[in-house]
Amino acid sequence: MKTKIHYFTGGLSDSYWSRPSFRLSGLILLLGSSLLVPITAGATKSSMPMAVEQQTKKITGTVTDNSGEPIIGATVAVKGTKNAAVTDVDGHFTLSGVTNNAVLRISYIGYSDQEIGIGKQSTISIVLSQDTKALDEVVVVAYGAQKKTTLTGAVAAIGTRELKQSPAANLAVTLTGRLPGLIAIQRSGEPGRDVTNLYMRGRGTINGQNPLILVDGVERDITSLDPNEVDNVSILKDASSTALFGVRGANGVILVTTKRGTSEIPDISLTAETGWQTFTRWPSQIDSYDWALLKNQAWHNDHPNPGVTDAPPYSAYALERYRLGDQPNIYSNHHWVDELTNKWVPQTRYNLTLNGKGANVNYFVNVGYLHQGGQFKLDKSEKPSYDAKKFMDRYNFRANIDVALNARKTLKAFLNAAGTFETVNGPNEETLTLLTNLLGKWPNIQAGPTTPDGEVLLGGSSYQYSPWAQINRSGYRKETRSSVNATFGMSYDLGFLLKGLSTKLTASYDTQSINYLVGKKGYQYWESVVDPNRKNPDGSDYIEYHRIRTDFDNTPLSTSKSATFASFYDLQWQINFNRTFNEKHTVTALLLAQKQSQIKASDVLPFNVQGLATRLTYAYDDKYIAEFNAGYNGSEQFAPKNRYGFFPSASAAWNISREKFFEKWTNVVDKMKLRVSYGLVGNDKIGNTRFLYLDNVTRSYGGYSPSLSNNNTIQELFFGNPNLKWETAKKLNVGFELGLWKYFNLSFDIFSERRDNILITKNSTPSIIGVAQSTIAPFNLGRVKNRGYELEMSFNKPITKDLLIMAKANLNYNDNEVVYMDELKFDETYAYPYHQTGYSIGQQWGMIAEGFFKDQDEINAYAKYEGQQPRPGDLKYKDVNGDNIINQKDLSPIGYSDVPKYTAGLALSITYKNFDISALFQGAFNVSGAVGSPGPYEWYDFREFHKKAWTAERAAAGEEILFPALALAQSPSEIYNSTFFNMDRSYIRLKNLEIGYTLPKNWSRAINAKVVRLYVNGYNLATWDKMKFKDWDPEVMDNSTYPLLKVWNIGVNVTF
Known part of the structure; x- marks a missing residue:
């Protein structure tokens, strides 16, 4: 077997090959019969096995960036030949066998290519500019x-x-x-x-x-x-x-x-980051004194004319004890959020990447680790035999390898292998339960969280659970997720059959397993009671402890395991054609066949999808472009006759700036382009229920009846719909692109979509047919239209050789409307006949609040409330339908949907010499919603904003009022959603901020590194919004959901 020896010079000095950083880059790669041997730049011409033409010379030079720093690994090639070199760590290169009429092409990833004529030069200095396009x-x-x-x-x-x-x-x-x-x-x-x-x-x-x-x-x-x-x-x-x-x-x-x-x-890059995270927002908690005052205030609102024996929950003596804090064992003052959560917890990330490109093999390898802590605080005095700490650990691995299998590189293979291994750990109780109980824990519970004997102190039989015990003594829950993905493919250039023709075959297989390990532990609940007949030796009250909630008991840790498994495979075969005729006419084509099958967790039957796809494009001189795309595929979600569909689209573009008549403006307008597209696309995501086209029939065992024998019967639990099919979306898009002065770009798109055949429940089915609505399959009857626009602008200009400024902004608008949902029309006594048809998906409905009732006389003169009657300080709802009754017939569209109509982003970046700073501002507008229950309501717990609840004195003084009159139970103000509680959730957020410094090259070389960069970055750093209650983040708006996180992070990246 003959061995081919390929040489490359790379333009590297002799000293480079002995450097430690060459230990990877100098590896000899052996693949099949090809041997890649590095030859130093100092090799003599006679040692090079290549023919050298007459009248040639040697060219030397350096390649630097705008700041004068050398660029390592830039390619310097003689245009039209295979003669090329790669710059060394000092940016130097050497090329032999170069003629005077040759043209050098210099390229490097992230920089604009440059071409330079040689002429009589023997030494050349080249400056490359960053190419952000x-x-x-x-x-x-x-x-x-x-x-x-x-x-x-x-x-x-x-x-x-x-x-x-x-x-x-x-x-x-x-x-x-x-x-x-x-x-x-x-x-x-x-x-x-x-x-x-x-x-x-x-x-x-x-x-x-x-x-x-x-x-x-x-x-x-x-x-x-x-x-x-x-x-x-x-x-x-x-x-x-x-x-x-x-x-x-x-x-x-x-x-x-x-x-x-x-x-x-070859590059070796190491990144290490460490940071701290905290909640962006967290419901405020008040101390026991303020809490008791508000409790009494709510009682007085509920009892405007108390009897002689009636008394508020807290006496003047108790209020004084809470204020002074002189008897904490009885009149306690807890800040449960501070006691049971950590303000800041760590987050760390490490990454190692290898990136290389050889004559026949290209490779990229990444190994990553991420640790993210949780905010729940474990009691250090507890010494359990298990770990209930809240955290997530994730390991990532990826290897992407490309191999040329023959000398002409017409046959190639690639392998993508990736894995994710993740562990999520925490207390046994679900997060929803923990947060709900934590935020509902009153601050004045006596003593706690345990009795002197270590039993869990609940604080009274009115409490359901102890969040301290749920965090520290409920056990643990560990979820381990493993995901392994592999894709293997081959491509073959079929140019020997037809120039521009190629084919590609790809096979993918993924597996995912989730293992659950649950350790459950029980505990008793106790309460503390003051014995009025006994005193401690120091004269203080004597406290006794009694067991309550006998349905809870101390039990040892018991464990259980369970697991789910999912798999997925995907096969794709495509034929591609790409060819330019007469340097003007470019034709590309694609034909693809695909089949995939997925077994989801806990499912037995796979989800199967298969079909064909094609694309055909034609471009004349990159000036006039036409394209046709189509998919013909199907899903087994539907009956055989409706399983497959054809989804075509057509589009065109006109590059106006390439027209001859436009040449006189190209120094200002470097790009002007129009685009238009129209087509049909489908959606088979119709819910979690499968095979809705089939009837569900089961055997029913007859019961005893005096007139019927006890025989088996057939029961039809579900009536399938064999005519079910996918949703169809007809989409129109018109776009305009503009480029000015080569550093400003604008793109504007308007779009319109009509979605038909949406799967909905047929509400108009009469109940007289004797069949429950739940047993009838849905129908393809729904229709929705959606329209909007998108604007994107970017600015990218080197101000000086040391200063580069970049900015990119986008503004997006979308507005959908339900055209038909088979919605039953309300009768004429309702203010609005429809609550879906004609409105956006997710439109909020509620009462229109027109202020607060100032006194009982105003209540008596106003429209009558159906059900619970209002008090002074309660919300005054508008009688929208004019029937002099306040009830659900007055419900009106309020606010917007819970998905914003407008979104925007602004990314800014400034680079000055070795310093860089970037920021991302992100916003959402015309979005609203009420805080998820129990939300801000006082019958759940009191917050800081409840201090500014309505009182007659505050209203008379014209002070700010943030809440209706307080109540001990749900008040008429809180029965309905209303314009008062349905808040504007629009916001602007500083989503990301990063400040970095790249060490000078001579500093980096001290550790044999190409690049060393230090940086600080942050995430969710600041939010500006119109929220009435600042306790909740406008994106989350739910008491039982883990709040969003703010992260500050420092890191270093070293590339060898």
């Missing part, structure tokens, strides 16, 4: 990539630089505010369970609304993906860009592309 040149689209200049669809993208600026643990969160058209709402900050809802251009249906998410072309979860392994993220928004996904593309598509080997000189 690199991502815009080629954009990842469905099953491929396209030049942005020829793109006809609505696509937006960001790169790894922006993603890594956020210390968020969930990759989906890092997309917030960065991509026009994508709405990201974080509903929880709980470690390992930080849920983020994603919407593409708002809501278009009442059913499944999440976009399809693909990682390297395969449907996968991104919440646990490490930002360090992501190269770019693209979102596909219109029919042109999503039609290939057919029945799954109506809600938009998110494409995540992971990194691949690109560095000519």
